[in-house]
Amino acid sequence: MQPGPADRPARRPRRPRLDLLVLVIAVLSLVPAIGSSSPIAFGVAGPSDSTTSDGSSDQVAAETASPEDSATTSPIESPTTTVPGGPDTVTVSSIPALLATLKDNAVDEIVVADGTYHVSPSNAVRSDSLWIGSEYAARTRPVTVRAQTIGGVTFDGGGGTDYGGLSFEDGVHDQVWDGFVFANMAAQESGIVEVGGYVPRRTPHHITLRHITIQRTCTGSATSETAPTVDHAFYISDAAGVGPHDLLFEDITVDGRGGLASAFHFFHGDSANPNATRVTIRRLQVIGTQQAIILWADKLRNIRIDTVTISDVLRYAVRFESVGSTGILLTNITSTGSGSQGFFSTQGDHPPGLTLRNDSLN
DSSP: OOOOGGGSOOOOOOOOOOOSSOOOOOOOOOEEOTTOSSEEOOOOOOTTOOOOOOHHHHHHHHHHSOGGGOSOOOOOOOOOOOOOOOOSEEEEOSHHHHHHHHTOTTOOEEEEOSEEEEOBOGGGOOTTBEEESHHHHTOOSOEEEEESSTTOEEEEEEEEEEEOSEEEOTTOEEEEEESEEEEEEEESSSEEEEESOSSOOSOOEEEEEEEEEEOTTEEOSOOSTTSOSOOEEEEEOOOSTTOSEEEEEEEEEEEOTTTOSEEEEEOOOOSSSOOOEEEEEEEEEEESOSOSEEEOSTTOEEEEEEEEEEEOOSSEEEEEOOSSOEEEEEEEEEEEOOSSEEEEOTTOSSOTTEEEESOEEO
């Protein structure tokens, strides 16, 4: 089936969302160390400051670039300075407590006690909404948010609609989220997990999501091969300036049999508000989405998708419609039971900027 105008993925104009709290950036002074003539320096680089990347971000960038795209990319936003000291771990047992602790720059790790937690749509910005935006962008310490045990924490929408369940927006950076399950929520022209998008805001960057499960009860409208392609598991969109970058997704499971259009969808972006750069997706399992992986945004750079198992999608396992992209590598991807075909692009079997390696797309 050749795509027509209605086949192009769309996203409804999003209503603006008001931040509930005003972000106050504290200026930390140099405090003389006891018994030392040298001051203790506290780095407070803001989310728009440009510094050199740390080792971990360099590793992700190196894994993302394909051999055909080995040229050095231009410098973009990098992680901010780590402040020494502070508690290693804080355990929480509610969404408001998680959010409050996440604002504490002294905390390195947040452990969410095993259990099921109701979450409101992220764009509602309620006390139990996982809208991770400007209130957290002033952090200068990397932070890990993890389930007590992998898969032991479920974020539950209670059957509600118009989800985002978890959104990273407006300059948030240097966060790892590990071990969570999403259930009982309906995406509506959005993603269960979102990075960027809505109205252009500051760039989210250096975000890692691992051991994340999207259950079948996360639903959408893509219940047939020809249904609109608008409701997704992971939605990667645009941001002001350089676009989202240095993103790592690993050990992800998506059950899309409830009508999700894709597991990963890259869409929206222009020269002022680009889509993503330096993204790695690895060890992904997908079943029953309409399509599994959709790359539609133009001028994507350095995207590596590696070790993926796809089964029983309604239409295409991989859809590539990006124009002007470079360094896109899809490797070790196996799909079976695709309703139409394993790979499709209106640009042909070998679109410019895309490398397919060791794939079996059926």
